[in-house]
Amino acid sequence: MSKKISFKKLIVILGPTASGKTALSIKLAQKLEGEIVSADSRQVYQGMNIGTAKIIKKEMGRIPHYLLDVASPKRRFSVAQYQKLAFGAINGILAKNKIPFLVGGSPFYIYAVVEGWVFPQLKADQKLRKILEKKSVKELFNILKKLDPKRAAQIERENKRRLVRAIEIAKILGKVPLLKKSPQFDCLLIGIRKPKGELKELIKKRFLKWLKRGFIEEVRKLKKSGLSWKKIEEFGLHYRCVAQYLQGKMKYNEMIEKSLKELENFSKRQMTWFKKDKRINWLKNQREAEKLIREFLPTGR
């Protein structure tokens, strides 16, 4: 049974922000009759384009892209939703006999798909969350401990967000089930990484380009469309910085500096996921990627 599943091949292109995943994926998809599924937790939102480095039509080179603009920034989106949509998109591509490429830099999203995490079937309960958020981490920890001592023992007790989610689950299911993995695809993981200094340069160049292209206007538009500053700030990184700048909480230069810092730190956080994954084939050049993929795919392709 699991043998059959393993025939479904998925090529994953990952790496830190600004490392060049998009450009590479287009080239590979064109050569290998592929279609692209984005694995990016912010590119899913409509109206967040410049600051998410979302690919534009012109750059797609006729390669179909999925999982872009699938959610309104006004509503809360989640990994579970993402996973469901991604599974659908990938299976759709496979059904057309094309090769699916999962491309992105959101590790949580990537691994949810690659490893087939089975999430507890419980949507976020915003009402409950609002109530719980008023409590201290200590109180929350004690609540969880009563509901599910096992989960309490391993959870980060200072992390309110995770405590709340755990309680949310344990309250209904009695406990937080262990994370099950049910991989749907046979994955080839290809990683792009750059020396630290070089990546820093790339991040900077790209951010300055975004500013020229109207990134600030983009954030202003999000606000005008009805999003609260708080909500925009929660998109994180440079979205947070620009939101604060527009509220007058930060000077222009500060905003740039802080944004770059945030992006650099983000790239490090991404790498803490990727570094420990031995399955990743770290790339030296594009030719190597092609070779890896051709070896991976069933003969005849």
Add this chain to the structure above:
RNA sequence: GCCGCGGUAGCUCAUGUAGUAGAGCGCAGCUCUGAAAAAGCUGAGGUAGCCAGUGCAAGUCUGGCCCGCGGCA
């Protein structure tokens, strides 16, 4: 030149009455069960400007010197 204020971690600064120093940011590393570009954790960094004095004990008191900032002339 005179008066005032200051010189403590890479940066900005805390450290009543003297008892060998802390925070935020930065840096390094990490965690990851429906917010994940989120949220959280851990760690490394200081002979307290320099020299002398008083004290059992000085970042903390006294004197001198050096450096920075503000004011007066």
